[in-house]
Amino acid sequence: MTTALIADDEPLLRAQLRARLAALWPEIDDIEEASNGLEAIAVFEAEAGRALPDVCFLDIHMPGLTGLEVAQRLRARARQGDVRPPQLVFVTAYDAYAIEAFEQGAIDYLLKPFETERLAETIERLRERLAQPIADERSPDETDVLAQLADRLARIGPQGRQPLQWIKASIGSTVRLIPVDDVLYFHADDKYTRVITTDGEALIRKPIKELVAELDGTRFWQIHRATIVNTRAIAGVVRGLKDSADLKLKNRPETLIVSRAYLHLFRQM
Amino acid sequence: MSSRFRARPLSVVPPPPSPTAVRSARRPLWDGLTLERIVWVTMIALVAAGSMVWFFRNDFLDLLVSTLCVAYTTMLLFTLAGNLAIVQRGAIPREAAQILAVIAGSALGTVVTAIVKGRSLQELLNERLAGFVATSGIGIGFGCVAVAVYFYRERDARLRADIARMAAEFDASRAREEKQMLSARLQLLQAQVEPHFLFNTLANVQHLTTTDAPRASEMLGSLIRYLRAALPQMREQASTLSREVEMVRAYLEIQRVRMGERLQFVIDLPPDLTGRPMPPMMLISLVENAIKHGIDPQPAGGTIRVSAQTTTHGVRVTVADTGRGLSELEGMGIGLANIRERLATLFGPAARLDLHENNPRGVVATIEWPDAAA
Numbered sequence: 001m002t003t004a005l006i007a008d009d010e011p012l013l014r015a016q017l018r019a020r021l022a023a024l025w026p027e028i029d030d031i032e033e034a035s036n037g038l039e040a041i042a043v044f045e046a047e048a049g050r051a052l053p054d055v056c057f058l059d060i061h062m063p064g065l066t067g068l069e070v071a072q073r074l075r076a077r078a079r080q081g082d083v084r085p086p087q088l089v090f091v092t093a094y095d096a097y098a099i100e101a102f103e104q105g106a107i108d109y110l111l112k113p114f115e116t117e118r119l120a121e122t123i124e125r126l127r128e129r130l131a132q133p134i135a136d137e138r139s140p141d142e143t144d145v146l147a148q149l150a151d152r153l154a155r156i157g158p159q160g161r162q163p164l165q166w167i168k169a170s171i172g173s174t175v176r177l178i179p180v181d182d183v184l185y186f187h188a189d190d191k192y193t194r195v196i197t198t199d200g201e202a203l204i205r206k207p208i209k210e211l212v213a214e215l216d217g218t219r220f221w222q223i224h225r226a227t228i229v230n231t232r233a234i235a236g237v238v239r240g241l242k243d244s245a246d247l248k249l250k251n252r253p254e255t256l257i258v259s260r261a262y263l264h265l266f267r268q269m
Numbered sequence: 270m271s272s273r274f275r276a277r278p279l280s281v282v283p284p285p286p287s288p289t290a291v292r293s294a295r296r297p298l299w300d301g302l303t304l305e306r307i308v309w310v311t312m313i314a315l316v317a318a319g320s321m322v323w324f325f326r327n328d329f330l331d332l333l334v335s336t337l338c339v340a341y342t343t344m345l346l347f348t349l350a351g352n353l354a355i356v357q358r359g360a361i362p363r364e365a366a367q368i369l370a371v372i373a374g375s376a377l378g379t380v381v382t383a384i385v386k387g388r389s390l391q392e393l394l395n396e397r398l399a400g401f402v403a404t405s406g407i408g409i410g411f412g413c414v415a416v417a418v419y420f421y422r423e424r425d426a427r428l429r430a431d432i433a434r435m436a437a438e439f440d441a442s443r444a445r446e447e448k449q450m451l452s453a454r455l456q457l458l459q460a461q462v463e464p465h466f467l468f469n470t471l472a473n474v475q476h477l478t479t480t481d482a483p484r485a486s487e488m489l490g491s492l493i494r495y496l497r498a499a500l501p502q503m504r505e506q507a508s509t510l511s512r513e514v515e516m517v518r519a520y521l522e523i524q525r526v527r528m529g530e531r532l533q534f535v536i537d538l539p540p541d542l543t544g545r546p547m548p549p550m551m552l553i554s555l556v557e558n559a560i561k562h563g564i565d566p567q568p569a570g571g572t573i574r575v576s577a578q579t580t581t582h583g584v585r586v587t588v589a590d591t592g593r594g595l596s597e598l599e600g601m602g603i604g605l606a607n608i609r610e611r612l613a614t615l616f617g618p619a620a621r622l623d624l625h626e627n628n629p630r631g632v633v634a635t636i637e638w639p640d641a642a643a
Contacts, residue, residue, distance in 0.1 A: 009528070009531075009565075010469065010472075010473065010527050010528065010529075011529045012472075012473045012476050012477065012526065012527070012529075013469070013472055013473065013476065015476060015480070016472065016475070016476035019476075019479075019480075035568070036568045038568060039568070061465070063565060063566050063567060063568045064568050092465075093464075093465050093466075093467075093468035093469040093472060094463075094464040094465045094467075094468045095465065111468070112468055112469060112471075112472035113468065113471050113472035113475040114472070114475075165605075165606055166605075166624075168595050168596075174625050174626060175595060175625060175626035176623070176624060176625040176626075177595050177624040177625070179606070179609060181609075
């Protein structure tokens with residue numbers, strides 16, 4: 001008896017894979033379906049003694065948990081219970097980064113729409129592996145391969161860390177996204193940070209310290225413990241009292257203080 | 270920012286440069302004594318000697334020695350005069366100093382000639398005074414003509430440089446404008462049909478062909494309508510509100526098949542707005558964002574509402590979703606930043622993109638732009 005899990009957020013694609021498996025792999029007699037990552041885990045965490053599936057077909061891109069995260073959790077569970085870990089097959093429609101990583105990690109994957117031949121090859125391989133005794137199972141560092149994979153995807157994936165583009169701010173009773181381009185300067189104010197823009201003011205909770213780390217440092221300069229200024233809004237700088245300077249803004253009457261620690265920004269570049 | 274800014278911060282800038290720095294910035298005394306200048310002067314001396322062979326009874330070589338002596342002496346004085354400290358400070362106009370140098374150089378050159386030819390100065394002054402005056406006079410004449418030509422050329426070069434600089438500035442400003450237009454076009458082209466979306470849709474169609482042929486056909490129809498509007502070569506034509514809305518409808522119909530009950534949508538386009546012009550690919554971009562960052566990450570899904578209204582100056586389209594809500598994350602920003610830039614290029618400050626939180630959850634995104642018919 002062979003059991004399988006199909007996790008995909010698209011109902012038709014789950015049905016399609018189920019139908020294909022029924023045709024190509026009749027020995028599978030129990031197929032669980034999950035429509036997102038959390039559900040996939042829940043199926044096996046709900047019942048204490050529930051056996052893990054022999055094979056998991058996991059869509060990479062799912063709400064809740066990604067296919068990769070589901071795989072890591074299932075593996076961890078198998079280790080805890082000291083049972084055979086499920087065979088993993090990742091499913092994706094198109095994901096250049098992931099496919100490259102799978103190739104490198106020698107991990108099974110399928111592309112949607114499915115090609116019958118490719119699916120048949122994959123099934124053949126899975127059958128062989130399932131037929132082997134547990135002791136001959138691939139080395140335990142497959143878990144590490146998954147971790148590396150997750151790590152690599154997080155790093156090279158399209159959503160690598162980039163500077164903040166939008167500021168989530170409350171203006172009156174509404175919450176808006178303000179493009180950072182429109183911000184003239186940020187100023188710390190008690191518990192909040194004031195955001196002064198071309199057409200108004202808003203408050204955010206994010207402190208100056210965090211903003212400095214997240215904003216694009218070539219466009220936003222911290223000029224004081226409590227102030228970050230948009231370089232495009234600067235009209236000029238004049239020497240102020242002691243070791244500070246006064247910064248004048250375009251289209252704003254107020255001047256900002258550049259404290260001593262940040263004066264170097266305005267020395268000859 | 271830097272170029273405008275760089276000129277400013279003088280006041281916070283360190284003390285004035287030290288005197289040594291100033292001195293080193295001065296031109297050396299021999300500045301301008303180039304090979305080109307020496308060649309020119311030599312040629313003038315040759316011409317002068319050649320033209321005087323008929324006038325004096327001396328032979329050509331003898332004359333050439335004289336003219337070269339006068340010419341080189343004048344050239345050296347001319348060069349020195351241009352670089353004197355008093356001239357560099359601006360106390361005396363350079364041209365005046367150099368004309369004086371030509372006159373003095375001609376006289377001194379005549380003396381140098383005598384020395385070179387081994388005549389005593391006594392003899393020169395007493396017996397050959399007439400010759401001295403003549404040689405100096407001719408030297409001054411040739412010298413002044415040469416200097417006049419030189420000054421003229423110098424001014425000409427300055428004018429040319431000015432014109433070239435102005436032309437370059439003009440080109441730069443035009444290049445900036447063109448770059449903006451180009452980048453706006455590029456962004457339009459970059460808004461790709463996502464391969465992930467395309468293949469997933471095809472996988473759905475593939476399954477439906479065996480289980481539910483009429484629905485497969487419907488879904489293919491939607492895909493075709495979407496692709497017609499979304500493929501790059503279709504995009505640059507000016508679009509209309511109804512065209513953009515039909516593209517969105519096709520896209521949402523596909524997504525509804527894919528996501529099943531997780532997605533609901535409502536489209537509300539007043540009939541009188543259908544023909545209004547609208548920049549292409551902006552509305553779909555908002556809707557894609559709403560699905561990708563709002564509805565899809567939520568296991569329970571949500572609803573998208575697309576609507577359009579007239580405003581006092583133009584048209585406003587709104588995409589409201591009940592998804593995960595506003596996020597500062599960059600992934601959400603790219604498409605939106607593109608819309609903002611394109612609106613700014615097309616309409617200036619008259620157009621805007623606004624994003625705020627929906628009640629009780631999700632995001633409301635609106636685009637407003639001016640419209641002549643409004």
